[in-house]
Amino acid sequence: MLNLPNFLAFSRILLAPLMLWLLVGRNGAIFDGIHVSWLDYAAALVFVIASVTDGFDGFIARAWNQQTTLGAILDPLADKMLMLSAFLGLMLIDRANVWAVYLILTREFFITGIRVVAASKGLDIQASVWGKIKTLLQMFAIGFATMNWPYAEFLLWLAVGMTLYSGFEYVMSYSKKVDK
Numbered sequence: 001m002l003n004l005p006n007f008l009a010f011s012r013i014l015l016a017p018l019m020l021w022l023l024v025g026r027n028g029a030i031f032d033g034i035h036v037s038w039l040d041y042a043a044a045l046v047f048v049i050a051s052v053t054d055g056f057d058g059f060i061a062r063a064w065n066q067q068t069t070l071g072a073i074l075d076p077l078a079d080k081m082l083m084l085s086a087f088l089g090l091m092l093i094d095r096a097n098v099w100a101v102y103l104i105l106t107r108e109f110f111i112t113g114i115r116v117v118a119a120s121k122g123l124d125i126q127a128s129v130w131g132k133i134k135t136l137l138q139m140f141a142i143g144f145a146t147m148n149w150p151y152a153e154f155l156l157w158l159a160v161g162m163t164l165y166s167g168f169e170y171v172m173s174y175s176k177k178v179d180k
Contacts, residue, residue: 005061006071008053012078015050016085023089044146086142095145100160107167130166137162
């Protein structure tokens with residue numbers, strides 16, 4: 001069922017490749033004559049819009065009692081696609097360190113794997129406050145790097161640290177539930 005929360009998650013899936021295209025397509029003929037700063041602005045705007053939908057879709061689904069199986073699939077998929085397109089695009093235009101991107105994406109795929117296993121065992125492991133802080137730090141790092149602002153690299157490495165810590169915490173939470 002394509003209710004409002006699912007529509008918002010699906011829109012994020014569509015915005016993710018648009019952001020990537022705006023970041024890496026700057027040498028293409030379609031952007032000929034457009035200053036790269038305008039492409040940065042456009043990519044940042046797409047990212048902000050997509051990030052806002054991420055906050056609203058979960059809130060609306062819970063508040064309006066519109067949680068669906070489709071939404072449970074679309075929401076994390078959309079989140080991963082957005083982060084993947086942002087970090088890969090930034091890495092390809094040399095605004096994100098390859099090792100930082102590797103560590104963040106590895107953690108994301110690893111935790112997604114754990115979530116799949118947990119779901120197959122009927123376990124639901126909610127994101128902790130550290131996971132939410134991790135997401136915020138990643139969003140700030142992406143925003144700063146997209147706009148080519150100072151401290152982008154510092155924010156990226158801060159996000160890496162929180163990403164690894166929240167991943168460790170997630171694994172510990174999962175192992176406690178499995179061991180019961």
